[in-house]
Amino acid sequence: MQTEQKIFSWGDNRPLYTYTRYxxxxxxxRVQKLxxxxxxxxxxxxxxxxxGGCTYCNNNAFNPSxxxxxxSVLQQLQEGITFHANRYRRANRYLAYFxxxxxxxxxxxxxxxLFEEALACEGVTGLIIATRPDCLSDTVVEYLHELAQRTYLFIELGAESSHDITLERICRGHSALATEEAVVILRKAGIPLGLHLIWGLQGETPAMMLESLLWASRQDIQTVKFHQLQILRGAELEKEWTRRPEDFQxxxxxxxxxxxxxxxxxxxxxxxxxxxxxxxxxxxxxxxNWGLIRNDEILRRFEKLLLERNTWQGRLCHPHSQLPQ
Ligand code: SF4
Known part of the structure; x- marks a missing residue:
């Protein structure tokens, strides 16, 4: 059967399980993130x-205008609704993304x-909260558990790599084990979550990156976010890259x-x-520098590549690595 015609377990014929489908x-x-x-x-x-924090970090680089x-949280959400309505088809429901x-x-x-203010905004139907694996105290998890009982709640954790040697090098300040433990704690609290991974960190080979992916795939997570390593102005990495560009691939x-x-x-x-x-x-x-190409165009190119190679997400995933349903 051609990949184009196949309906995958996630419910459509795209060769990967997209967040839109999720x-x-x-x-x-459709629910719009704000x-x-x-x-x-x-x-x-x-x-x-x-x-200074993680060497690659410059938070200003990913905040919308x-x-x-x-x-206030409410004002940001209301402006976000207007901003997105002017650019895309207006959504009926929104998720506040901290x-x-x-x-x-x-x-x-x-x-x-903060979170109640967001939930009080008309149209906001849930929360997405980004945090570190080592910043989930018992009292915070207890509150998040209570929140998850009455609204959609999703946690994003920065994992970045499964290799402690890399985590040390980029000054993440926590181990891979800390991420594993945070996943278990959040899932016990009934909260779905996703991991962020960065590809191309200094010292990592393709084999190491694949190990990180396999490690992430073994965790009880619901989404992943991939990032290529970028050198951002103002981040600590800018200095390292300027000094020793040969360390970066x-x-x-x-x-x-x-x-x-x-x-x-x-x-x-x-x-x-x-x-x-x-x-x-x-x-x-x-x-x-990848030029001015947008992320949705890059995703389209990648899907085309997968279809041309007649392959798809999970094709090589061993059945025993699946979590019990
Ligand atoms: S944990 Fe997040 S916000 Fe803090 S330094 Fe690292 S990347 Fe930046």
């Missing part, structure tokens, strides 16, 4: 942790106030799409891929 499967309709900057910080950037903690920094890095009372776009084929072939088919690559505003992006 949302459709869950809500039965980014919010709640003004929280990151424990990894404060004085009692490694100075309407997002600033100078505005993206910048570490969105469980506060006391429960403060978090409650940044993907060209063609190399990256080729690299992703076995990655996706080995990913469990019930894990949705929220994004296959990162996008940073040109004013922040130093390298690699």
């Amino acid at each position: 949302i459709q499967n869950h809500f039965g309709e 980014t919010v900057d709640a003004g929280l910080s990151c424990p990894h950037r404060t004085a009692n942790r490694l100075a 309407y997002c600033t903690p100078a505005k 993206q910048a920094y570490t969105n469980t890095y506060a006391g429960v009372d403060k978090l409650r106030a 940044l993907f060209t776009l063609d190399e990256y799409l080729e690299f992703l084929i076995p990655i996706v072939e080995n990913l469990r088919p019930d894990i949705a891929i929220e994004r296959i690559c990162a996008e940073a505003p040109p004013k922040y992006l130093l390298a690699p």
Whole structure:
């Protein structure tokens, strides 16, 4: 059977389980994510942790223009609704996405106030909260568990790699084991979650990256987000890259799409891929330069490549690596 005609376990004939399909499967309709900057910080950037945080991090590079903690959560959401309605087909329902920094890095009372303000916004049907694996205290998890009983709640965890040697090199400040433990804690609390992974970190070979993918695929997660390593202006990595560019093997776009084929072939088919690559505003992006191509076009190219190779997500995934349903 040709790949084009095949309906996959995720419910359509696209050769990978897209986030669009994941949302459709869950809500039965399109639901728009709206980014919010709640003004929280990151424990990894404060004085009692490694100075400066993760070497690749510049949070300003991924905040939309309407997002600033100078505005209330409600105002950001309302402006986000208008912003998206002007660019795309208007959605009926929205998810407030607390993206910048570490969105469980506060006391429960403060978090409650922020998240309840978002849920009170007309049309907002749930929350997506990005955080670190080592920033989930018992009281915060207890509150998140309570929240998940009454609304859609999804957690995004920065994992980045399964290799502790890499995590040390990029100053992540936690181990792969910490991520595994956070996944177990959140799933016990009944909360779905996704992991972020970065491809092309210094010192990582394609075999190491595949190991990270297989490791992620063994966790009880519902989505993944892939990012190619980018050198962002103002990030610590800018200095390292300027000093020793030979330490970096940044993907060209063609190399990256080729690299992703076995990655996706080995990913469990019930894990949705929220994004296959990162996008940073040109004013922040130093390298690699993929031109002005947008992420949706890159995804289209990648799907075309998978179809041409007559392959798909999970094709090489061993049945024993599937989680029990
Ligand atoms: S990437 Fe996340 S955890 Fe790392 S320094 Fe930046 S905000 Fe903190």
